[in-house]
Amino acid sequence: YFLCLSLFLLVFFLVSFFMFQKIKFAKYFFIILISLLAYQVYEGNLQRKQKKLVVYNISKTSAIDFIDGKKNYLIADSSFIHNESRLLFHVRHHWWDLGLMENLFYDLDKISEIKGKNIFLKGNFVQFHNKRIAFITKKFHLAKREEKIKMDYIVISGSPKITIEELKGLFDFYKIIMDASNTLYATEKMMNEAKNAKVDCYSVSRNGAFVAEL
Numbered sequence: 001y002f003l004c005l006s007l008f009l010l011v012f013f014l015v016s017f018f019m020f021q022k023i024k025f026a027k028y029f030f031i032i033l034i035s036l037l038a039y040q041v042y043e044g045n046l047q048r049k050q051k052k053l054v055v056y057n058i059s060k061t062s063a064i065d066f067i068d069g070k071k072n073y074l075i076a077d078s079s080f081i082h083n084e085s086r087l088l089f090h091v092r093h094h095w096w097d098l099g100l101m102e103n104l105f106y107d108l109d110k111i112s113e114i115k116g117k118n119i120f121l122k123g124n125f126v127q128f129h130n131k132r133i134a135f136i137t138k139k140f141h142l143a144k145r146e147e148k149i150k151m152d153y154i155v156i157s158g159s160p161k162i163t164i165e166e167l168k169g170l171f172d173f174y175k176i177i178m179d180a181s182n183t184l185y186a187t188e189k190m191m192n193e194a195k196n197a198k199v200d201c202y203s204v205s206r207n208g209a210f211v212a213e214l
Contacts, residue, residue, distance in 0.1 A: 006036045047099040051118075051129055051214040055155060055177050057204040058090050062108050062157040062181040064135075065091070066128050068118050071102040075121075075135075077181070081105040108137070108157065125149075129214050134171065136160055148172040153212070155179055159186035164193040164201075176201040177210050 009032050017025035052067040063076040072095065080086055095103060106114065114121035119128045124140055126133040131152045138160045142149075151173040156162075159182045167176070176194060178187045178201065187203050194201030204210050 002039065003036075006032055006039075010036070044099070050098065052098075053128065053131065053133065053153065053210075053212040053214060054094075055179050055204050055210040056090060057180050057209045058086075059180055059205075062179050063091070064108075064155055064179070066119055066126070067098060067100065068116070068128075070100055071104070072100050073104045073106065073114060073116065073119060075106045075108050075111060078107045078109065081107065108135070109139075125151075131212075131214055134173075136162060136167070142170055144169055153177055156190065157181045159183045164190065164197045164199055168197070168199070174200065178203040178205070180205050 010029060013025045013029040013032065016022070017029060048069045050067060050069060052065070054065040054067065056063040056065065058080065061077050061080050063074065063080055066073040066075075074081065074091070111121065112123065114126075119126065121127075124135045124137070124142075126135070132150065133153045133155060134149070134151045136154060136156045138158050140160060140162070148169075149171050151171045153175050154167060154171060154173050155177045157179050164176075167173070176190070176199060178190055182190075182205070184205070187205055191201055191203055191206075193199075202210050
């Protein structure tokens with residue numbers, strides 16, 4: 001809205017200056033132009049510093065985004081990342097709004113490793129800046145250990161057969177996120193278990209996309 005209004009006023013005062021030859025219109029034009037440039041510098045600085053974890057609400061689809069400055073790492077179902085029309089409809093406009101310049105894509109079922117400046121993925125585990133995230137899918141298997149693995153977020157995809165108690169036995173975590181690829185039954189079951197166990201559990205199908213500012 002700010003950009004549209006600023007551009008409209010720039011054109012208005014420029015046209016007014018040429019039509020009426022009054023210096024005040026030129027002054028208004030340059031005041032707005034300087035303000036617009038300052039805003040773009042400010043917004044650019046914010047975008048370079050942004051750090052976000054996003055779990056999108058896309059029906060029957062896993063799509064998890066790690067946004068780091070003007071770059072992002074999208075981990076999603078193969079059918080989604082290879083469908084340009086779905087990408088455009090569901091995520092690209094969001095990326096444009098955030099000023100993202102480099103988009104990297106990873107197939108959730110095939111990915112084994114990511115090494116970046118602020119992100120490291122190995123198997124089902126991600127370290128992104130100072131946050132640790134575990135992906136729990138149908139293929140997930142981890143033997144119970146004496147010491148729990150500390151995690152900030154656990155993202156559950158594809159309706160795996162796992163319970164809250166099993167997760168609590170494996171991890172010391174802050175929040176569970178049920179992505180949109182889980183069935184309604186699996187989501188409701190996990191949400192009810194979490195409520196009874198007093199565990200923080202978020203469903204993107206029920207509450208919309210999950211966004212964490214890191």
